[in-house]
Amino acid sequence: MRDELFDVTDKICIVTGGLGQIGQNFTKALYERGAKVAVFTAHPTPERVERIFPSDQYQKERFKAIKVDINKKDTIEAALDELQELWKEVPDVLVNCAGIDTQPSAPPEVSGPFEKFPEEVFREVVDVNLVGTFLMTQAVGARMAEAGKGGSIINIGSIYGMVSPVQDIYAYKEEQTGVPFIKPVAYSAAKSGIYNLTRYCATYWGKKGIRVNTLTPAGVWRDTQDEVFIQNFTSRIPMGRMSREDEYNGAVIFLASRASSFMTGANLVIDGGWTAW
Ligand SMILES: NC(=O)c1ccc[n+]([C@@H]2O[C@H](COP(=O)([O-])OP(=O)(O)OC[C@H]3O[C@@H](n4cnc5c(N)ncnc54)[C@H](O)[C@@H]3O)[C@@H](O)[C@H]2O)c1
Structure with missing residues (x-):
């Protein structure tokens, strides 16, 4: 039975970084609920697509992975033109992941x-995480x-953007390596x-029906993480565990749909x- 409240059928959704650890779950969750999903990513390799859709099991007309550098306007606009050509309408949903x-x-x-801390590294990280999100939001929001027809833009934040990292969690590295x-x-x-990019755009486009929200995840478990890191990180979480990578899907479907x-x-x-706390 289709749930009208959370329905995303036929919505045109773009997920940046949509083949990454969290992003692939958004891609899959939206696709499985009938959306048309375009992944904009720096690395659209067949192996990464295979992780979401084993043995090529997807309807080609509802999924597209496009090589886009979210820091380059020309690659963003070219990908948006390609989608417009393919699906004939502007996107309904953008997930900046x-x-x-x-x-x-x-x-x-x-x-x-x-x-x-080196200036060039600071600039690079701000460039991808903030300027890239700005450029994507600007390009898709304008369309x-x-x-x-309105739309929903979902920006992925982080607990480390809300509060400062707890440096004690990482002290084990010095004990392990001396560095x-x-x-x-x-x-x-x-x-x-x-x-505040989110709040700005939400108020700027409010009357046009373009909703802009942030979704804030915490630490996601990976099998490559150090045991001590997991222990330290987990001890700071009231629920006593790290998150699974698919535990943000419900929120994305909520934010993409009429439910929100x-x-x-x-x-x-x-x-x-x-x-x-
Ligand atoms: N994993 C976590 O614990 C965690 C916690 C809080 C927030 N987040 C946030 O969630 C989002 C996804 O994190 P993840 O852990 O899945 O990351 P990930 O590294 O697995 O995936 C990120 C993806 O972004 C793509 N990308 C990077 N730079 C790009 C560029 N310039 N143009 C296009 N694509 C680019 C990469 O190809 C990659 O596929 C990020 O915004 C991250 O900051 C993650």
């Missing part, structure tokens, strides 16, 4: 102390506004900008309670 972060395995040159790991400022600064029709400029926090 592409991003880069610095993992504890990163070398000291990109994870050193704040006092020495939504011109078409006059300290400082979770960098760049990701936090970039992600924090997402919250009066919600804009908001921040939907799904963090196992991380920011509750």
Whole structure:
């Protein structure tokens, strides 16, 4: 039975970074509910598509992966033109999920102390996480506004954009390797900008029916994470575990559908309670 409230059938959805760890789950969740899904990503490899749709099991007319650099306007516009040609309408939903972060395995040159944190790394991280989200929102929102049919833009934030990282979690790296790991400022600064980019666009396009919200995830479990890291991170989460990578799907379907029709400029926090204390 189709649930009218959460229905996304035939909606044209773009997911940036839609073959990444969290993004692939959004792609799949929207596609499985009948949406037409276009992934805009730097790495649209067949192996990554295969992770979502094993053995090529998808309707070609409802899924497209396009190579896009979200920091390059010309690649964004070319991909949007391609979609318009293919599906004949402007997008209904944009999920800005592409991003880069610095993992504890990163070398000291990109994870050193704040006092020495390199300007070029700061600029690069802000460029992808904030400027890229701005460029995508600008390009897709402009088309939504011109078409006059409204839409939903979902920006993926982070608990580290709402509050500062807890540096104690990463202290184990120095014990293990002799080299300290400082979770960098760049990701936090970039992600924090997402919250007011969201509010700005929500008020700017409010009367045009384009809703803009942030979805804030917390740490997602990966099988490559260090056991001590998992233990340390988990001990800060009231729910006592990291998230699974598919635990944000419900929120994306909610934000993409009529179920959230009066919600804009908001921040939907799904963090196992991380920011509750
Ligand atoms: N994984 C987590 O624990 C976590 C926690 C909080 C927030 N987030 C946020 O969720 C989102 C997805 O995270 P993830 O862990 O799935 O990341 P991921 O690295 O698995 O996927 C990110 C994707 O973005 C794409 N990308 C990067 N730069 C790009 C560019 N310039 N143009 C186009 N595509 C580009 C990459 O190809 C990759 O597929 C990110 O915004 C991240 O900041 C993740």
